[in-house]
Amino acid sequence: MDDLDLDKLRVPLPPLPSAPEGFRSGFACFVGRPNVGKSTLMNALVGQKVAITSNRPQTTRRTVRGIVHREDAQLIIVDTPGLHKPRTLLGERLDSLVRSTLVEVDVIGFCIPADEPIGRGDTYIARELAAQGNTPVVALVTKADLVDRAAVGEQLMAVDRLGEWADIVPVSAESGFQLDTAADVLCSHLPEGPPLYPDGDLTDEPEEMLVAELIREASLEGVRDELPHSIAVVVDEMKERENTRPGRELVDIYASLYVERPSQKAIVIGSKGARLRDVGTAARKQIEGLLGTRVYLDLRVRVAKDWQRDPKQLRRLGFDQQV
Numbered sequence: 001m002d003d004l005d006l007d008k009l010r011v012p013l014p015p016l017p018s019a020p021e022g023f024r025s026g027f028a029c030f031v032g033r034p035n036v037g038k039s040t041l042m043n044a045l046v047g048q049k050v051a052i053t054s055n056r057p058q059t060t061r062r063t064v065r066g067i068v069h070r071e072d073a074q075l076i077i078v079d080t081p082g083l084h085k086p087r088t089l090l091g092e093r094l095d096s097l098v099r100s101t102l103v104e105v106d107v108i109g110f111c112i113p114a115d116e117p118i119g120r121g122d123t124y125i126a127r128e129l130a131a132q133g134n135t136p137v138v139a140l141v142t143k144a145d146l147v148d149r150a151a152v153g154e155q156l157m158a159v160d161r162l163g164e165w166a167d168i169v170p171v172s173a174e175s176g177f178q179l180d181t182a183a184d185v186l187c188s189h190l191p192e193g194p195p196l197y198p199d200g201d202l203t204d205e206p207e208e209m210l211v212a213e214l215i216r217e218a219s220l221e222g223v224r225d226e227l228p229h230s231i232a233v234v235v236d237e238m239k240e241r242e243n244t245r246p247g248r249e250l251v252d253i254y255a256s257l258y259v260e261r262p263s264q265k266a267i268v269i270g271s272k273g274a275r276l277r278d279v280g281t282a283a284r285k286q287i288e289g290l291l292g293t294r295v296y297l298d299l300r301v302r303v304a305k306d307w308q309r310d311p312k313q314l315r316r317l318g319f320d321q322q323v
């Protein structure tokens with residue numbers, strides 16, 4: 001047999017999208033304790049909800065990428081689960097997920113809320129960040145709308161004492177205060193290069209994943225104590241209904257909401273199914289907004305016993321690659 005002519009096998013690469021002189025592109029990652037406002041800040045910078053949020057700590061379980069398009073830069077923000085001392089297998093996997101993300105980004109945004117004193121959790125993360133190497137860290141003092149100017153000033157000084165930061169920026173996702181400045185500062189640390197995602201893309205999350213997250217977000221509303229941690233959502237099937245009239249398109253979604261114990265199932269379903277109906281209605285509205293069509297949502301509650309601690313269950317619920 002003739003020798004292979006490698007040059008003939010080489011497939012030409014598509015040309016890279018062109019970019020104006022000095023255009024920057026790259027990745028930022030937000031880290032911080034649970035509930036400090038990382039996901040809300042990412043959504044505010046992207047300008048659309050690409051990650052779910054709630055007032056429950058540890059809402060974020062996966063890394064979600066949100067894309068900020070600007071004239072001079074494209075900033076891809078990687079939102080990570082809050083860092084904390086792990087107590088369950090899920091917690092451990094979340095932590096290692098954050099650590100592996102840190103080494104891949106161009107700049108790290110360390111989120112510390114303006115309205116809470118700096119605590120052991122922040123010191124723990126500051127130490128981890130100091131040990132991570134050369135990636136610049138921008139300290140973002142979040143929720144600045146919740147306190148007065150003097151308190152913001154004091155928090156900035158306390159954050160300054162906490163470590164070595166490339167910059168410190170107070171910001172509020174809620175009021176929009178300093179959002180542009182935060183984006184400017186983060187972008188200034190990106191390398192020069194063409195955009196990495198097409199114009200208009202706001203996230204690289206698969207649609208089914210966004211749908212599952214919106215259902216989980218709706219289910220967190222009004223539940224207490226440990227229950228939020230026990231809820232996982234999987235979209236079993238999602239397809240356009242056939243033979244609908246033009247303008248009346250409909251997407252059928254079948255999803256399962258997993259809890260860890262039968263007693264939790266009863267809470268989620270509520271008296272005569274009332275709670276589950278409310279969750280379904282709230283989630284459906286959000287999903288319709290996301291997909292831009294009408295949605296039929298079939299939501300089942302199932303028990304996956306102690307799934308947070310069970311490797312097999314974690315795999316089944318999609319946490320093996322994601323987390």
Ligand SMILES: Nc1nc2c(ncn2[C@@H]2O[C@H](COP(=O)(O)OP(=O)(O)OP(=O)(O)O)[C@@H](O)[C@H]2O)c(=O)[nH]1
Nearest residue numbers: 035036037038039040053054058059060082173174
């Ligand atoms: N007032 C105010 N509240 C905020 C702001 N940013 C976030 N919050 C609230 O803080 C809570 C937590 O926000 P998240 O964005 O879910 O926090 P997170 O850090 O991503 O949380 P984890 O997923 O637990 O890591 C939510 O109730 C938000 O509405 C802000 O700028 N101002």
